[in-house]
Amino acid sequence: MKRIVVLGGGESGVGAAILAKDKGFDVFLSDFGKITARYSQQLAAEAIPFEDEKHTEELILNADEVIKSPGIPPTAPIMVKIAQRGIPVISEIEFAGRYTDAKMVCITGSNGKTTTTLLTYHILKNAGINVGLAGNVGKSLALQVAREKHDVYVIELSSFQLENMYDFKANVAVMLNITPDHLDRYDYRMQNYINAKFRIIRNLTPEDAFIYWQDDPVITAQLDRIKTEAAMYPFGEHFEKNSEAYVDDNGQLVLNTDHISLTMPRTDLSLHGLHNLYNSMAAGLSACLLDIKKEDIRRALEDFDGVEHRLEYVDTVDGVRYINDSKATNVNSCWYALESMPRNVVLILGGKDKGNDYTEIEPLVKKKVKAIVCMGKDNTKLLDFFKDKVEAIYDTHSLQEAVDTCASVSQQGDTVLLSPCCASFDLFSSYEDRGRQFKDAVKRLNR
Structure with a gap:
C-alpha cells in the first residue's frame, strides 16, 4: 500500500490527509507545531494517525510521497532530509487535482488575489454554478474533492502553493501582478519568485485561457522569455494592442472574449480604486470564459461587498x-x-x-x-x-x-x-x- 505522509496540520494538510485516506492510502500526518483542537479532533474522528510538536523521522522518511503544506519552506530540516532520500514532494493542490475533472479557475498575483478570487466566486455562485472556493481562502481543495464535489473551483494560489505543483492544470489562469514579496523565501532573488508565480501556466493547452495585466513589466518580460499555448486575455486601464478588458473613452468597462462580450459603466462597479478595476476585469473575464450570462456578471460586479482587512x-x-x-x-x-x-x-x-x-x-x-x-x-x-x-x-x-x-x-x-x-x-x-x-x-x- 502506498504510504502518504502529510506535513502540516492546518486546513490544507488535514484536507489532503482525508482525501488520501478516502483513496485507500496508508496516511500519516506530522506537524512540528501544535495542531489546533479543531483539526486534531477532525483527524481523530477520521482515524488518521498524526503527531504534533515534533517530526518523527522513522515515520516520515519511509513515505512513498510527501504532501507538504505551503508554509513549510524547502530549507526546513525535515524537508532537506526528505530531499536527500529522493522522496517526491507535492502540494495539496497537486494531490487534489488528480481526483477531479472539475474546471479550475486559478488566481495568483502579489496583490489583489483574494479580492479577485472572492469576486469570481461571487459571480459564479450567484449565477447558479455549483462552485467551490479553495486555496488561500475557503476550504481545502482536497477536502472538497473528497467530500463535496463541485463542477468549478475558484482557487487562490500563493507562490508557496505553486512551488510543488507539477501535473496540475488550470482551465483559466489569472496573473494579476508581480512585485517583490516573500523574497526571504527565495534567496532574495526576484527571478526565483517570478518563476514560482509562473508555474500557474504549466500544462495550459490551446483550450485554456491566461488572463494577465498587460502593463506589468515583470509579467510582460517573463512572457517574452517563456511561451504558453493558452489563449491570451490581457487587461489594462485603457485600450492597448490586444487588450481584452479596458475602460473606453466613454467610461465604459469593456470585456471581450470568444465566448461573451459585455460593457457596463465603470462607475457601476461596487469596488472602487484602480487596483479594484483590475480585479473586476480579471474576475469578469474569467466569468465570460465560463459562459456566465452577461446580466449575471454585471449584477455581481455591482453588488459585491468586498474583502475583510482589504481597504x-x-x-x-x-x-x-x-x-x-x-x-x-x-x-x-x-x-x-x-x-x-x-x-x-x-x-x-x-x-x-x-x-x-x-x-x-x-x-x-x-x-x-x-x-x-x-x-x-x-x-x-x-x-x-x-x-x-x-x-x-x-x-x-x-x-x-x-x-x-x-x-x-x-x-x-x-x-x-x-x-x-x-x-x-x-x-x-x-x-x-x-x-x-x-x-x-x-x-x-x-x-
Whole structure:
C-alpha cells in the first residue's frame, strides 16, 4: 500500500490527509507545531494517525510521497532530509487535482488575489454554478474533492502553493501582478519568485485561457522569455494592442472574449480604486470564459461587498476615517492603498520585514502622508528610511499604542490607514488577527 505522509496540520494538510485516506492510502500526518483542537479532533474522528510538536523521522522518511503544506519552506530540516532520500514532494493542490475533472479557475498575483478570487466566486455562485472556493481562502481543495464535489473551483494560489505543483492544470489562469514579496523565501532573488508565480501556466493547452495585466513589466518580460499555448486575455486601464478588458473613452468597462462580450459603466462597479478595476476585469473575464450570462456578471460586479482587512472602512471618530488594510503585507499592496486615498493620511506601518524596498511608496508618502506611526518589535529600518520624508514619525510597539498615537496626531478630515507593508508575525498570529485588533482598538476610541 502506498504510504502518504502529510506535513502540516492546518486546513490544507488535514484536507489532503482525508482525501488520501478516502483513496485507500496508508496516511500519516506530522506537524512540528501544535495542531489546533479543531483539526486534531477532525483527524481523530477520521482515524488518521498524526503527531504534533515534533517530526518523527522513522515515520516520515519511509513515505512513498510527501504532501507538504505551503508554509513549510524547502530549507526546513525535515524537508532537506526528505530531499536527500529522493522522496517526491507535492502540494495539496497537486494531490487534489488528480481526483477531479472539475474546471479550475486559478488566481495568483502579489496583490489583489483574494479580492479577485472572492469576486469570481461571487459571480459564479450567484449565477447558479455549483462552485467551490479553495486555496488561500475557503476550504481545502482536497477536502472538497473528497467530500463535496463541485463542477468549478475558484482557487487562490500563493507562490508557496505553486512551488510543488507539477501535473496540475488550470482551465483559466489569472496573473494579476508581480512585485517583490516573500523574497526571504527565495534567496532574495526576484527571478526565483517570478518563476514560482509562473508555474500557474504549466500544462495550459490551446483550450485554456491566461488572463494577465498587460502593463506589468515583470509579467510582460517573463512572457517574452517563456511561451504558453493558452489563449491570451490581457487587461489594462485603457485600450492597448490586444487588450481584452479596458475602460473606453466613454467610461465604459469593456470585456471581450470568444465566448461573451459585455460593457457596463465603470462607475457601476461596487469596488472602487484602480487596483479594484483590475480585479473586476480579471474576475469578469474569467466569468465570460465560463459562459456566465452577461446580466449575471454585471449584477455581481455591482453588488459585491468586498474583502475583510482589504481597504475596509472601520469607523469615523472625531471626523477621522479609520481604514483597515491589514492584508497589505507587502510594499506594493500599500502602494495601491495609498493610491486610492485622499491627502492627509496618518499611515501605520510595520511588522516582520520580508526584505522590503520602501522606495516604491516614497512618492505617494511624500504626496499624501502627514505622519507615519511605526508599529512593531523593531522599527529601525522604517524609522531610518522615512525619518526625513514625512513631517512626523512615531515609534510604537503595540497596536493600541499605535492607534492612540494616530488619534492624538490626526484631526478632522484626516484618514488613519493601517497598511503595514509587512507580515504580522512579530506581534500577531496573522494579518486577520492584526486587522481584528485594529478594529477593536478603533471601537474603543468611541467609548
